[in-house]
Amino acid sequence: MLLSLLLVITSQCKNFPYNRYPIYIENQSLSDICLYVAWGGLGGISYPDTILSFKNELIIKSIKSGQTYKDYYGGSLDDMLFSLPKDTLSIYIFSKDTLDIYPWTIIQNEYKVLKRYDLSIEDIHILYNRYGIPIVTYPPIEVMKDMKMYPPYGSD
Secondary structure, X not given: OHHHHHHHHHHHOOOXXXXXXXXXXXXXXXXXXXXXXXOOOXXXXXXXXOOOOOOHHHOXXXXXXXXXXXXXXXXXXXXXXXXXXXXXXXXXXXXXXXXXXXXXXXHHHOOOOOEEEEEEHHHHHHOXXXXXXXXEEEOOOHHHOOOEXXXXXXXX
């Protein structure tokens, strides 16, 4: 009886099962990296704000060379992008060594980021793999050359 009731309740719930939509960040560099995905929300920022005003506790530490980090959003990535002030998702890449050596105030003041991607919905769609999952690569690959990033593509 309890199982039947649970099935009836959950089948009428619009958000069941709870879908989580991934974005993968792939470290193809020879060094460990750390990252911050600017979903916004408490303590976070979102584009066009690109100042390092978020807390360093929000940075994902550490993605080893050759590894892929999977981050998830609780709705569709398109919906998430449309909810941001400029329909753009920023992803900040930091050197793990830099974060280990320097205090956060110096990293903020000197803007010690390896790369910041400012990805539009079109950019995210270009990065989809055959399973419909966007894969952001550091360092950027050729398909990313026209995407907005700082420093610009090819200047590394």
